[in-house]
Amino acid sequence: MGALFVSAILASCGGEAPPVAIVAPLTTVAPRPEIYADFQLTADLGELSDKQREMIKILIDASQIMDDLYWKQAYGEDHEAWLDSIADVDTRRFAELNYGPWDRLDDDKPFIEGVGAKPLGANIYPADMSKEEFEQAYLPGKVGLYSLIRRNADGSLRLIPYHVAYAEELKKAALLLRSAAKHAESTDFANYLKLRAAALISDEFQVSDMYWMDVRDNDIDIVIGPIETYEDRLFGYRAAYEAYVLIKDHEWSDRLSRFADFLPQLQKGLPVSDEYKWETPGTDSDLNAYDVVYYAGHSNAGSKTIAINLPNDEEVQLTRGTRRLQLKNAMRAKFDKILEPIADELIDESQRGHITFDAFFANTMFHEVAHGLGIKNTIDGRGTVREVLLETASSMEEGKADILGLYMITELHKAGELGDVDLHDYYVTFMTSVFRSIRFGAASAHGKANMVRFNFFLDSGAFERDAETGKYRVDFERMASAMTDLSRLLLTLQGDGDYDGARELLETKGVISEQLQADLDRLTNASIPVDITFQQGIAELGLE
Numbered sequence: 200m201g202a203l204f205v206s207a208i209l210a211s212c213g214g215e216a217p218p219v220a221i222v223a224p225l226t227t228v229a230p231r232p233e234i235y236a237d238f239q240l241t242a243d244l245g246e247l248s249d250k251q252r253e254m255i256k257i258l259i260d261a262s263q264i265m266d267d268l269y270w271k272q273a274y275g276e277d278h279e280a281w282l283d284s285i286a287d288v289d290t291r292r293f294a295e296l297n298y299g300p301w302d303r304l305d306d307d308k309p310f311i312e313g314v315g316a317k318p319l320g321a322n323i324y325p326a327d328m329s330k331e332e333f334e335q336a337y338l339p340g341k342v343g344l345y346s347l348i349r350r351n352a353d354g355s356l357r358l359i360p361y362h363v364a365y366a367e368e369l370k371k372a373a374l375l376l377r378s379a380a381k382h383a384e385s386t387d388f389a390n391y392l393k394l395r396a397a398a399l400i401s402d403e404f405q406v407s408d409m410y411w412m413d414v415r416d417n418d419i420d421i422v423i424g425p426i427e428t429y430e431d432r433l434f435g436y437r438a439a440y441e442a443y444v445l446i447k448d449h450e451w452s453d454r455l456s457r458f459a460d461f462l463p464q465l466q467k468g469l470p471v472s473d474e475y476k477w478e479t480p481g482t483d484s485d486l487n488a489y490d491v492v493y494y495a496g497h498s499n500a501g502s503k504t505i506a507i508n509l510p511n512d513e514e515v516q517l518t519r520g521t522r523r524l525q526l527k528n529a530m531r532a533k534f535d536k537i538l539e540p541i542a543d544e545l546i547d548e549s550q551r552g553h554i555t556f557d558a559f560f561a562n563t564m565f566h567e568v569a570h571g572l573g574i575k576n577t578i579d580g581r582g583t584v585r586e587v588l589l590e591t592a593s594s595m596e597e598g599k600a601d602i603l604g605l606y607m608i609t610e611l612h613k614a615g616e617l618g619d620v621d622l623h624d625y626y627v628t629f630m631t632s633v634f635r636s637i638r639f640g641a642a643s644a645h646g647k648a649n650m651v652r653f654n655f656f657l658d659s660g661a662f663e664r665d666a667e668t669g670k671y672r673v674d675f676e677r678m679a680s681a682m683t684d685l686s687r688l689l690l691t692l693q694g695d696g697d698y699d700g701a702r703e704l705l706e707t708k709g710v711i712s713e714q715l716q717a718d719l720d721r722l723t724n725a726s727i728p729v730d731i732t733f734q735q736g737i738a739e740l741g742l743e
């Protein structure tokens with residue numbers, strides 16, 4: 200979920216003087232498409248019928264509309280013409296990867312001279328609107344997920360629902376989903392596609408979200424619509440369009456399906472007092488592995504998601520739980536192309552052997568499961584944690600999921616549920632992953648959450664750096680208490696809805712020290728990619 204941080208600092212003085220805006224000087228950085236390793240998104244379609252293949256093509260067409268809408272939200276109306284105006288090949292490529300002229304993995308710094316800072320509200324709010332103006336404006340429904348804010352001719356603000364602003368595109372997408380439904384072999388999935396089509400053109404997503412929880416017998420799936428709120432860095436209220444087209448991996452799914460059953464028991468064992476864990480995580484959740492065959496819109500911008508935990512709707516989560524989708528082919532790409540090379544550079548020889556794909560897969564999987572733990576509403580009844588923590592909400596939630604994921608692994612390992620695997624594999628692979636995620640920069644909620652955790656663990660001695668070799672190792676004894684302390688801290692900040700506390704944590708611990716920066720620079724100098732980018736589509740799948 201959600202979003203972050205103000206690169207320009209607004210300092211308002213008290214007393215008579217008007218507020219003065221101090222804007223940090225904005226440097227233009229160089230385009231760097233090489234930080235993304237190329238990866239061809241394919242999957243084994245051998246088992247699929249002709250109808251299913253046809254359906255995948257239609258779902259990809261619908262996804263491309265989400266891609267176009269996301270461009271409008273992130274950048275502006277006519278992105279094609281803008282891209283065509285960029286002469287330099289590297290710059291144009293980098294603009295495509297970032298859906299705009301700002302480097303998403305470097306705090307959204309501009310890489311084209313003269314474009315200025317990225318508006319915190321992207322193209323979802325007027326660029327010249329302040330937080331205060333929005334807060335004071337009378338706009339019914341203004342804390343909603345599915346609307347644009349624009350100015351009237353007289354300068355006042357108005358709200359335009361997505362289904363009005365994007366009526367034409369959404370109608371096309373809805374027609375495609377209905378047409379895909381005709382090819383579906385699963386009746387439930389066909390019904391879901393029809394409900395989702397209706398949702399797209401009405402901005403009413405809850406019914407389709409609820410129904411999606413029941414769709415179990417489909418080999419092909421799609422996540423589509425305005426879903427995550429990271430693009431709204433002003434408030435974290437509004438969702439951006441995206442899509443994933445997915446093919447279920449039955450073999451790996453069977454391996455995963457049993458873990459959701461442990462959630463209620465693990466919720467009870469959380470290291471906080473009862474009022475912070477009174478909510479019951481939905482047990483009717485499922486956990487499955489997929490190969491992704493298409494990413495579009497938000498999911499395809501900057502860093503690529505390797506696991507999904509949806510729906511975000513708190514009511515659905517409380518009554519039904521969530522579905523967790525592990526994106527296996529994308530995960531494998533990141534492990535091979537990024538994690539292993541990072542380990543070679545930064546992990547102590549004595550622990551290098553603990554970095555395994557199975558541990559990477561498990562850590563990512565349990566991160567997703569752990570989103571279901573903890574609390575969704577503040578303990579004093581002020582509302583959902585997400586609403587109260589505003590732009591810090593995403594970092595707190597991602598940080599919680601990371602640390603509680605490791606807590607789950609530790610507990611399940613103790614109980615003998617994880618088989619004959621060395622617990623140290625999970626911890627060392629976890630630390631290596633932190634380096635990978637920190638490279639996403641402070642503009643990403645995941646990146647910020649990882650900086651907090653890295654500093655927390657370094658300060659507590661759970662991570663150690665050898666001054667001579669410049670390599671890191673895990674102190675397994677200290678790891679346990681550091682894990683408990685950080686879990687308690689994040690669960691409490693969330694339960695209390697402590698916005699000031701969350702900000703303070705991000706400001707003090709969500710930073711990259713000089714030492715860490717120097718170590719991260721070693722990864723850059725070794726040309727280790729930061730993320731992956733996909734060659735994807737109908738041709739790549741051999742469906743033409």
Ligand SMILES: [Zn+2]
Pocket residue numbers: 200508566567570596597600
């Ligand atoms: Zn997450």
